[in-house]
Amino acid sequence: MARILITSAIPYINGIKHLGNLVGSQLPADLYARFCRAQGHEVMFICATDEHGTPAELAAAKAGKPVEDYCAEMHQVQKDLAAGFRLSFDHFGRSSSQRNHKLTQHFAGKLAENGLIEEVSEKQVFSIDDNRFLPDRYITGTCPNCGYEAARGDQCENCTKQLDPTDLIDARSSISGSKNLEVRETKHLYLKQRALRDRLEAWIDSKTDWPILTTSIAKKWLNDGDGLQDRGITRDLHWGVPVKKGDADWPGMEGKVFYVWFDAPIEYIACTAEWADAHGKPESAWERWWRTDKGAADVRYVQFMGKDNVPFHTLSFPATIMGSGEPWKLVDYIKSFNYLNYDGGQFSTSQGRGVFMDQALSILPADYWRWWLLSHAPESSDSEFTWENFQTSVNKDLADVLGNLVSRVTKFATSKFGATVPPGGEFGPMEAALIADLGSRIAAYADLMHAMDVRKAAAELRAIWVIGNEYLQASAPWTVVKTDGDRAEAIVRLALNLIRVYAILSRPFIPTAAEAMMSALNSDDWTWPDDISAAMRKLPEGHGFSIPENLFRKITDEERVDWQTRFSGVRS
Numbered sequence: 001m002a003r004i005l006i007t008s009a010i011p012y013i014n015g016i017k018h019l020g021n022l023v024g025s026q027l028p029a030d031l032y033a034r035f036c037r038a039q040g041h042e043v044m045f046i047c048a049t050d051e052h053g054t055p056a057e058l059a060a061a062k063a064g065k066p067v068e069d070y071c072a073e074m075h076q077v078q079k080d081l082a083a084g085f086r087l088s089f090d091h092f093g094r095s096s097s098q099r100n101h102k103l104t105q106h107f108a109g110k111l112a113e114n115g116l117i118e119e120v121s122e123k124q125v126f127s128i129d130d131n132r133f134l135p136d137r138y139i140t141g142t143c144p145n146c147g148y149e150a151a152r153g154d155q156c157e158n159c160t161k162q163l164d165p166t167d168l169i170d171a172r173s174s175i176s177g178s179k180n181l182e183v184r185e186t187k188h189l190y191l192k193q194r195a196l197r198d199r200l201e202a203w204i205d206s207k208t209d210w211p212i213l214t215t216s217i218a219k220k221w222l223n224d225g226d227g228l229q230d231r232g233i234t235r236d237l238h239w240g241v242p243v244k245k246g247d248a249d250w251p252g253m254e255g256k257v258f259y260v261w262f263d264a265p266i267e268y269i270a271c272t273a274e275w276a277d278a279h280g281k282p283e284s285a286w287e288r289w290w291r292t293d294k295g296a297a298d299v300r301y302v303q304f305m306g307k308d309n310v311p312f313h314t315l316s317f318p319a320t321i322m323g324s325g326e327p328w329k330l331v332d333y334i335k336s337f338n339y340l341n342y343d344g345g346q347f348s349t350s351q352g353r354g355v356f357m358d359q360a361l362s363i364l365p366a367d368y369w370r371w372w373l374l375s376h377a378p379e380s381s382d383s384e385f386t387w388e389n390f391q392t393s394v395n396k397d398l399a400d401v402l403g404n405l406v407s408r409v410t411k412f413a414t415s416k417f418g419a420t421v422p423p424g425g426e427f428g429p430m431e432a433a434l435i436a437d438l439g440s441r442i443a444a445y446a447d448l449m450h451a452m453d454v455r456k457a458a459a460e461l462r463a464i465w466v467i468g469n470e471y472l473q474a475s476a477p478w479t480v481v482k483t484d485g486d487r488a489e490a491i492v493r494l495a496l497n498l499i500r501v502y503a504i505l506s507r508p509f510i511p512t513a514a515e516a517m518m519s520a521l522n523s524d525d526w527t528w529p530d531d532i533s534a535a536m537r538k539l540p541e542g543h544g545f546s547i548p549e550n551l552f553r554k555i556t557d558e559e560r561v562d563w564q565t566r567f568s569g570v571r572s
């Protein structure tokens with residue numbers, strides 16, 4: 001049994017996430033966490049809301065609420081939606097927690113002790129009409145790298161380049177739109193990433209098993225142009241972690257907070273401490289996941305994120321950890337994703353374009369979305385959600401292939417032999433061939449899941465469902481029963497056992513349907529079927545079962561057209 005620490009990129013607090021966000025981190029992380037648990041490993045699966053920074057302040061102002069209240073409300077909304085999608089976090093925390101305040105200040109203090117913090121007097125954009133400095137997203141303009149006209153002061157959404165507000169061309173205030181701006185002096189802290197560049201590069205070079213998408217982005221920011229730059233880690237804002245050096249005040253930094261991108265990844269650690277607090281556990285309970293001197297040396301740490309988050313997780317956060325000089329756990333594997341597009345364009349939170357998590361659950365259960373999103377995860381390239389494809393995938397894969405098999409077998413068995421596993425006959429050559437085929441396919445499926453090869457794993461799972469259908473077609477118990485009752489009983493006995501095995505294999509993708517299948521088979525044994533021959537004989541003769549409610553219903557053409565129209569425009 002291994003110990004596996006899994007973190008999903010933490011979703012930003014300002015609003016409900018769309019399906020593109022979901023499939024870019026939280027959902028595949030959940031798939032992997034569920035698989036690792038199913039394999040018997042000890043898993044710590046962590047996520048949180050990312051609550052600091054200018055967008056939270058702007059969204060709270062727009063909602064007419066104090067930012068603390070706004071964040072508390074939106075955290076609960078996101079937590080409820082995560083539960084609705086069956087995301088199995090061990091803890092869903094908040095980057096505004098006291099744990100994160102303390103830990104962020106601790107890291108900053110250690111970095112300063114180690115000579116890795118520089119105090120810089122810098123010129124910052126001040127809006128005369130708004131009477132305030134304009135950090136990050138408070139300022140909008142044209143990206144100097146790619147020419148995108150709506151780039152934000154902290155990062156260009158289009159080309160992912162990290163920016164400083166003064167880099168922007170034709171800059172304007174995001175609050176008032178005013179271009180009546182001037183540059184004024186203010187003091188900020190910089191993390192000396194350049195001093196850690198060689199260590200970071202050697203570390204990334206050692207990660208030969210990482211996806212190319214991950215390492216190519218990291219290498220780009222290490223080497224492009226002037227190479228990795230030092231990074232401002234403080235802001236002139238009210239909402240955030242106050243700048244302190246450990247527990248001590250930081251002279252000259254009064255009234256400033258740490259930059260949201262400095263404190264957000266530290267929340268992975270803080271959130272695990274929040275988990276310990278929530279369960280009344282001692283410090284050692286979370287430290288054994290994070291401190292290599294306190295038990296975390298044998299932990300495998302895997303992060304999930306969209307490609308826009310890769311620079312922060314391959315460079316900035318590791319720089320914080322390495323620079324602390326303390327034995328904190330560094331990530332072992334980063335699984336990153338491209339973007340999911342929506343029906344001929346992009347998902348957009350700001351424009352309300354696409355399907356959002358609350359809307360999705362209002363029209364169909366989570367499993368339908370989980371299956372489509374994971375089986376179409378944007379791994380090697382961007383992928384696209386279309387309603388036609390969604391309808392086809394749900395109707396064929398879930399309803400025709402899996403749902404139909406479960407329904408047909410349990411109904412036929414009940415009508416012919418009653419609601420218990422029939423005892424007659426023996427498994428013959430057809431059953432032996434199916435069991436052998438299942439054995440090799442389950443091994444292949446487990447390898448793909450272990451490798452986090454999400455789309456291929458989904459395809460393999462579907463193929464496993466298909467061979468069950470092919471076996472039933474070929475063995476035809478509904479015909480055989482007329483002439484050879486014992487033979488029909490053996491086929492049905494195998495098919496009922498197959499449904500239980502399907503429940504185990506399918507649970508990481510479609511947990512609700514899998515649990516309904518297991519419950520219909522009147523079992524709660526989720527042991528991974530490494531010994532498939534034994535697993536296919538698990539349900540003994542005479543074992544009771546029931547016919548499950550219809551597992552999946554089909555999406556009609558009328559619904560598809562209706563949803564396509566309803567979700568074509570801007571969210572109200």
Ligand SMILES: [Zn+2]
Nearest residue numbers: 143146156159
């Ligand atoms: Zn750009």
